[in-house]
Amino acid sequence: MTERLQKAKKPRHSENYWLNVWSRVRRNRRGFTGLCFVGFMLLVALFSPLLATNQPIVCKYQGKWYFPAVVELFQSRGTGPHWINKSPPFNLPQFDAKHQLDPQAFAIWPLIPYSEYEQTANFLSPPNRWHWLGTDELGRDLAARMIHGTVVSVKVGFVSMGIAALIGIAVGALAGYWGGWVDIIISRIIEIVICFPVFFLILAIMVWLEPNIINVMIVIGLTRWTSIARYARGEFIRIKGQDYVIAARALGIGHLRIMFRHILPNSLAPVMVSITFGIASAILLEAGLSWLGFGVQPPSPSWGNILRTAYDSLGVAAYMVYPPCVAIFLAVLSYNLVGDALRDAIDPRLRKAA
Amino acid sequence: MSENGLLLAIKNLRVVFYTEAGQVRAVDGVGLDIQQARTLALVGESGCGKSVTALSILRLIPDPPGRIAGGEIIFKGRNLLQLAESQMRNIRGNDIAMIFQEPMTSLNPIYTLGEQIVEVIKLHQRLKGRPAWEHAIEMLRLVGIAEPEQRARQYPHQMSGGMRQRVMIAMALSCSPAVLIADEPTTALDVTIQAQIMDLLKELQQRNQMSIMLITHDLAVVAENADDVAVMYASKIAEKAAVRDIFAEPLHPYTQGLLRSLPRLGGKRRRLEVIPGSVPDPLHFPTGCKFHPRCPIGHADPRCQQVEPGLLEVQPNRWAACWYAPGYEDKINEK
Numbered sequence: 151m152t153e154r155l156q157k158a159k160k161p162r163h164s165e166n167y168w169l170n171v172w173s174r175v176r177r178n179r180r181g182f183t184g185l186c187f188v189g190f191m192l193l194v195a196l197f198s199p200l201l202a203t204n205q206p207i208v209c210k211y212q213g214k215w216y217f218p219a220v221v222e223l224f225q226s227r228g229t230g231p232h233w234i235n236k237s238p239p240f241n242l243p244q245f246d247a248k249h250q251l252d253p254q255a256f257a258i259w260p261l262i263p264y265s266e267y268e269q270t271a272n273f274l275s276p277p278n279r280w281h282w283l284g285t286d287e288l289g290r291d292l293a294a295r296m297i298h299g300t301v302v303s304v305k306v307g308f309v310s311m312g313i314a315a316l317i318g319i320a321v322g323a324l325a326g327y328w329g330g331w332v333d334i335i336i337s338r339i340i341e342i343v344i345c346f347p348v349f350f351l352i353l354a355i356m357v358w359l360e361p362n363i364i365n366v367m368i369v370i371g372l373t374r375w376t377s378i379a380r381y382a383r384g385e386f387i388r389i390k391g392q393d394y395v396i397a398a399r400a401l402g403i404g405h406l407r408i409m410f411r412h413i414l415p416n417s418l419a420p421v422m423v424s425i426t427f428g429i430a431s432a433i434l435l436e437a438g439l440s441w442l443g444f445g446v447q448p449p450s451p452s453w454g455n456i457l458r459t460a461y462d463s464l465g466v467a468a469y470m471v472y473p474p475c476v477a478i479f480l481a482v483l484s485y486n487l488v489g490d491a492l493r494d495a496i497d498p499r500l501r502k503a504a
Numbered sequence: 505m506s507e508n509g510l511l512l513a514i515k516n517l518r519v520v521f522y523t524e525a526g527q528v529r530a531v532d533g534v535g536l537d538i539q540q541a542r543t544l545a546l547v548g549e550s551g552c553g554k555s556v557t558a559l560s561i562l563r564l565i566p567d568p569p570g571r572i573a574g575g576e577i578i579f580k581g582r583n584l585l586q587l588a589e590s591q592m593r594n595i596r597g598n599d600i601a602m603i604f605q606e607p608m609t610s611l612n613p614i615y616t617l618g619e620q621i622v623e624v625i626k627l628h629q630r631l632k633g634r635p636a637w638e639h640a641i642e643m644l645r646l647v648g649i650a651e652p653e654q655r656a657r658q659y660p661h662q663m664s665g666g667m668r669q670r671v672m673i674a675m676a677l678s679c680s681p682a683v684l685i686a687d688e689p690t691t692a693l694d695v696t697i698q699a700q701i702m703d704l705l706k707e708l709q710q711r712n713q714m715s716i717m718l719i720t721h722d723l724a725v726v727a728e729n730a731d732d733v734a735v736m737y738a739s740k741i742a743e744k745a746a747v748r749d750i751f752a753e754p755l756h757p758y759t760q761g762l763l764r765s766l767p768r769l770g771g772k773r774r775r776l777e778v779i780p781g782s783v784p785d786p787l788h789f790p791t792g793c794k795f796h797p798r799c800p801i802g803h804a805d806p807r808c809q810q811v812e813p814g815l816l817e818v819q820p821n822r823w824a825a826c827w828y829a830p831g832y833e834d835k836i837n838e839k
Contacts, residue, residue, distance in 0.1 A: 330568060391566075393609040400562055400604075401624045401675060402596035411623075415614050 171419065174495035181491020184484035191481060194297055195304040199223040202262035202294035209257035219260055264291035266298040266451045274467045283473050286459050295451035296473050302452040303481055306367055306436040307429035313371025315425050318378025319414070322421075325379070326386025327409050333383070340376050340383075348373045349435065356444040363446050366439055370432050381424045385417030392416075419496040426489035430482045437478050453478050511715050512538040512561070512600075512683055517575035519556050519565060528786045530556040530570070532739040535815070536717075537732075538683060541709065543716040545730035545747070547723065547762070549783050553739045554719045558685045561717075562596050579683075598628040601676035605688040607668035611660035617644070617671050618656030621678055628679040643674040647704060666697035670704065677708060684709075685717045690725060702729050723766055727751055735759050738784055738794040741815050744823040755824040757799045793826070801828050 175181050200207055205218035262282070264270065273289035275281060283292035325336035352369045359365045389395060390413060398412050439445035440454025441461075448455055453474040460470035519531040531553045538544050546554050559565050560572050563584065577584040584595065596602075604610045612620060621640035625631050631639055637656075644652035647670040660668055669689060676684060686705065690698035702725060709716055718730060726733055727747065734744045735758065743756040754760045761779040781798040784790055790797055792809045802808030807827055818824050818831035826832060 393604055393606050394612045396564065397602075397604055397610045397672070397675075398612070399564055400596055400602040402593045402598055402627060403623065404593055412612055416612070 171492070171495045175488075175491045178491040178494060180487050181494075184487030184491065187480060187484035188488060191300055191304055191484075195301045197223065198297050198301055199226055201260055202264060202266065202291070202297040203260055204263060204265040204268045206257035206259050262291060262293045262297065264294040266290065266295045267449055268294070274463065276467070276469050284467070284469050286456075286470060287463050287467070292456070292470060292473060295456055296453070296477060299451040299453045299456055299474070300477070302363060302440075302446055302450075303433050303436065303477075306363065306370065307433050307485070310367040310370035310374065310432045310436075311425050311428045313368065314375040314428060315378055315421070317372070318375035318424075319382045319421060321375065322379035322382025322384075323386050323409055323414065326383035327390055327405070327413065329387070336379075337383070340379050343373065344376045346373060349438065352435070352439060353442070353444055356439065361439075361444045361447060363436075363450075363452075366436055366445050370435055374428055374432065378421055378424045378428065381420045382417060385420055386413055389413045389416050419492070423489050423493045423496070426485055426492060430485035430489070433478065433481050433485070437474075509540050510537055511540045511579070512717075513576075513578045514557070514561070515576040515578065517557065517560060517577065518573040519553075519560050519570060520573045521570045523569055523787075526787050529739050529789075530786065531560065533575075534736070534739075534741055536734055536741070536744075538715045538717055539732070540682075540715055541713040542731040543706075543709065543718055543729055544732045544734065545718045545720060545726040546734050546736060547720060547726055548736035549721060551783055551786070552736045554736055555687050557736075558602065558687050558717065558719055561683075561685060562600060562602060563592050564596075594628070597624055597676070597681070598679045599681055600683045600685065601679070601681040602685040602687065603669070603672045603676045603689050605691050607665050607672055607692060610672055611668055613660055616657050616659055617663070621656070621671070621675050624675050625678050639678065640674075643678045644671070646677075646708070647671070647674045648700075649674075665693055666701065669693060669697075669701055673701070673704065673708070677712070677714075680712055681714065683715045683717065685719070687719045688721070689718075691720070691722070698725070705729070723762060735762070738789060739786065740794070740825065741823070742795070742825055743829075744815070746821065749822055755818060755822065755829040756795075756826045757801050757828070758795050761798075761800070795826075802826075 175185065194201060199222045200219050203219050203222060205222060207217065207219040209216050209218070264281075268290060270281075270285060270289040270291065272281070272285050273287055275285045277284045281291050281293065283296065285291055286295070321336055321340070325333040325340075348370075351373060352366070355369050356365065359369075386409075395408060395412055398408055403412070436445055436452065437454035437457065440452045441458045443455070443458065445454055446452035448459075457471065457474040457478075460467065460474065464471065514534060514536040517531050517534045518529065521528040521530050534553070534557055536544065536546070536557070546557065548554050556565065556570070561577055561584065563572070565572060572585060575585070579595070579600065584592065587595070611617070615623075618637060618640050621643055622636045625636045625639050629636075629639075641652045641656055644656060649655050649667060649670055655663075655667075660671075663671065669692075673689075684705075689705070690701050693701060705716060706729060708714065718725070720726060730747045732745070733747050733750045735742045735750070735756065737758050743750065743754065743759045745755075750759060751763065754763055758779070761777070764777040765779060767776055779798055784794055784797070790809075791812075792807075793799070793802065793812055796802050796805070796808040799808065805827070811827075813825045813827050813832065815823050815825040816832060816835045818829050818835055824832065
């Protein structure tokens with residue numbers, strides 16, 4: 151009985167700050183739509199080897215079961231259990247039954263039964279029954295390339311903003327917490343970095359570095375931390391004067407602990423807004439770089455370099471332009487909507503009375 | 505009682521704030537003695553320097569703009585103003601703890617009460633994990649929170665103001681400090697809760713033989729809870745004495761004014777008296793005695809207008825800074 155009472159009295163977390171923010175984001179219809187699309191992109195990126203590959207997800211061949219696409223999923227993520235990484239590769243030519251199955255054999259194919267590198271005989275074919283978005287000038291399935299390009303966009307968005315968030319929060323925290331000359335120096339540095347024309351700076355750096363996605367992410371991260379730092383600085387200045395921070399100091403808690411355990415979690419919300427907008431701009435930046443040929447290198451697909459190949463054959467294959475454009479547009483739009491919703495949710499002045 | 509020894513002595517403390525408009529002497533030559541297991545009340549209007557005095561004991565004056573410009577704070581034979589920051593951190597919360605005026609905002613909103621108390625315990629005591637948690641629960645029980653096990657898992661927003669102040673007290677006392685600085689601990693609470701909190705503090709004081717420095721502007725709270733009283737006016741101590749003496753016979757006109765402005769039970773109902781004028785702007789203190797423009801006795805006296813009286817022991821264990829305080833002139837002449 152007492153146990154049940156105790157259970158009933160467990161704290162209700164519904165009044166928790168983050169849950170509050172979450173419920174307000176959810177009530178914001180546009181923001182929620184954006185969030186759904188972001189979630190959709192994450193899922194597509196995560197399961198891209200299951201969605202578009204030239205191997206079946208499950209198949210039965212000569213009395214044995216194989217899961218080649220699943221194996222590929224784990225292998226490409228590098229996180230599979232040992233037995234998956236050691237399992238023998240499934241040899242596709244033996245199972246060349248894409249359109250005519252061997253009567254004993256059985257297979258479930260992915261939605262798009264082509265890999266992003268696979269060259270078919272139909273090049274530059276407009277969207278049709280087999281190639282939903284058509285094929286490019288090398289006969290590669292555009293839908294498969296779009297799906298695998300999503301991985302790049304998601305990775306660039308999160309990794310580059312992850313780097314930027316680390317730098318920005320650390321720098322902003324230092325400036326905001328210590329104030330004085332530390333703040334003056336850091337603020338000037340931030341102002342200098344803001345003045346960099348990021349796109350051309352990245353172009354210039356990419357000339358020296360090997361143009362690949364890792365370098366693109368690092369360079370974006372190293373240049374895009376300024377707005378995060380400014381938000382973090384403002385929040386630290388605001389929160390370091392709060393009573394609970396002074397109370398924590400009066401109890402003998404050290405500076406580092408106060409900065410990272412007491413102030414940082416309370417300052418994250420505005421920083422998250424900045425990160426969300428940052429992801430949108432990082433995606434755009436990567437697409438631009440790849441379009442110019444400084445980003446992801448062919449044959450690896452990314453939305454930017456798909457757009458580039460489309461642009462090169464614009465006269466004969468205009469249909470290729472639309473998928474990457476729409477994808478980039480929707481991705482940037484949905485991240486911005488999420489950022490907007492998050493900002494509205496944490497800003498009490500914008501909160502509607504209802 | 506033999507333990508009525510001197511525990512913490514503030515000598516000639518001076519704190520200056522450097523603002524754009526100029527230097528503000530927030531605390532100017534304040535001296536206070538805190539005796540073991542006794543309560544010293546520091547009384548004064550808003551902005552007279554009470555809280556700054558308290559914060560400087562823990563060296564928590566925001567710097568910039570503030571700075572402790574001089575003086576000594578002797579605690580257990582050591583001058584706190586000369587300790588390294590790391591030594592000071594050991595003193596804060598462990599030897600000297602502080603509770604604040606605003607219980608609603610003095611707890612971190614994102615951690616449970618238990619987590620916040622445990623943090624302090626872990627910091628200052630060799631307790632970890634389960635024992636630390638149990639000690640936190642024990643502290644919550646001690647400050648009179650019902651069902652401490654459940655409460656410890658709750659967040660500050662789930663508590664009322666009085667409960668939060670109790671939690672603040674639990675946190676401050678979790679390492680059994682020798683001195684508790686209570687900066688207007690009851691100002692933000694309603695009257696019944698005020699009495700409960702003050703009773704709790706008294707009870708815990710007796711239990712731990714702890715000294716309390718009570719900062720307040722509520723003379724009723726002072727009369728009931730303090731042993732010694734120091735009245736501050738315009739960054740300085742105006743009068744200092746045992747609580748009985750101050751209420752029986754205030755020596756400084758400012759203290760007299762404060763006491764006259766209290767409502768009294770019984771007798772004729774009349775308008776409350778007020779002290780005319782308002783607290784002087786710390787950037788432009790008047791010359792002479794800082795109270796003279798508002799003083800009913802000395803506002804026209806050229807001596808009060810020109811020469812500032814220092815704080816002197818005008819009677820045994822009674823200190824005042826007023827030319828008209830009984831015995832003040834004799835003391836001056838003695839010197």
